Amino acid sequence: MSFFASVPALPDDPIFGLPALFAADPHPKKVNLGIGVYKDADGKTIVLNVVRKAEELLLKQNLDKDYLFIDGNQKYIQQSLELIFGKNCPGIESKEIYAAQTVGGTGSLRLGSEFLAQEPSRTIFISEFTWPNHKPIFLRAGLVVENYDYYDHKAHKLDFPKFCKSIQSINPGSVIMLQACCHNPTGIDPTFEQWKELSDLIKKQKIIPFFDFAYQGFSEDLEKDAKAVRYFYEQGHEMLVSYSFSKNFGLYGERVGLLAVVTHDAAVAKKVGSQVKQIIRGMYSNPPLQGARIVSTVLQSPELTKEWLEELKDMRTRVQDMRETLVANLMVGAKHHDFTFLNRQKGLFSFCGLSHEQVMHLKKEFGIYMPDNGRINVAGLNPYNMDYVVKSILSVFPSTLKT
Ligand code: LMR
Secondary structure, rough: OOOOOOOOOOOOOOOOOOOHHHHHHOOOEEEEOOOOOOOOOOOHHHHHOHHHHHHHHHHOOOOOOOOOOOOOHHHHHHHHHHHOOOOOOHHHOOOOOOEEEHHOOOOOOOOHHHHHHOOOEEEEEEEEEOOHHHHHHHHHOOEEEEEOOOOOOOOOOOHHHHHHHHHHHEEEEEEEEEEOOOOOOOOOOHHHHHHHHHHHHHHHHEEEEEEEEEEOOOOOOOOHHOOOHHHHHHHOOOEEEEEEOOOOOOOOOOOEEEEEEEOOOOOOOOHHHHHHHHHHHHHHOOOOOOOHHHHHHHHHHHHHHHHHHHHHHHHHHHHHHHHHHHHHHHHEEOOOOOOHHHHOOOOOOOOOOOOOOHHHHHHHOOOOEEEOEEEEHHHHOOOHHHHHHHHHHOOOOOOHEEO
């Protein structure tokens, strides 16, 4: 009799469970619109040229494989903080911002929430519709998880009045999870004016903002995508930022991220750092070497940085083109249904307004894979599968087909 016989089986992960299902599906025209990974026009996961160049440079240096510090590669940390908060952010120099290299963005969210959960029964509020991994991460860390209103599913837009109202009922000392840009899964972000109002409300309510910043460069550009985080910093919030290089460097499997804890007092930041380091030491001791070395090699070279920005722009532009093409093609076939709301969405994802039944039908009948919430990875679209996806989506909205 196993010690573990009574352990209940859990369902597969709503996003990471998809590749195995997709691989096993014999459908000849199957399309994978699941995990948020950038694909090129041939449907391939690419490695950026700058990443290959950095790897070659690193190989030539014959570097050792010694342990990093508990909180990681210090040069990488400095460079990442400059990307997030801007080169001239005073808190970097003054060490009022404490930061640690993390095991990707997910590792950073977990680390940040482990730190926050040291205060017993602390609550974190997540948006109604969010990345399905947020809740399990925070629950496992020991936080209490509640929702705030965010998205109006019927109108396909941000429900800003309800969002504000939710904030006004949050208790002081609680945490609010905010997505800095390219909201996953809705693709809908607050405007800059709305961010300003949110900052005021959050401050008034004495809540700790915790930004998930995983898509810098996929909405407008590096600078514009950082505007909300930088504004909150300028407004004097104490806050956390989880950052990921998975998407903007295409370093998914290298697990390269960062956790920043913003304080406005270097002595406080030092104490925070001592806690965060102890959590890291107890979880995985210290982070992996290679991904941070790659990022750092690119960011220390003006030429490589320029090339990276061009490659990032190419990725962003292709995704935008695919979204516009999708909408234009859907509108050709749709009679009563307006899909133009999709053009308001930013980043890798589109939230098409598909019901659970429609998602199941697309999977079963057409071999089109996406998470159950109906989010599609727009980067999974290309000129070869576009018609098929459009026809399939239109077929699950039968009343919308032109007769
Ligand atoms: C996604 O949302 O598809 C990505 O962020 C990958 C992940 O870890 O779920």
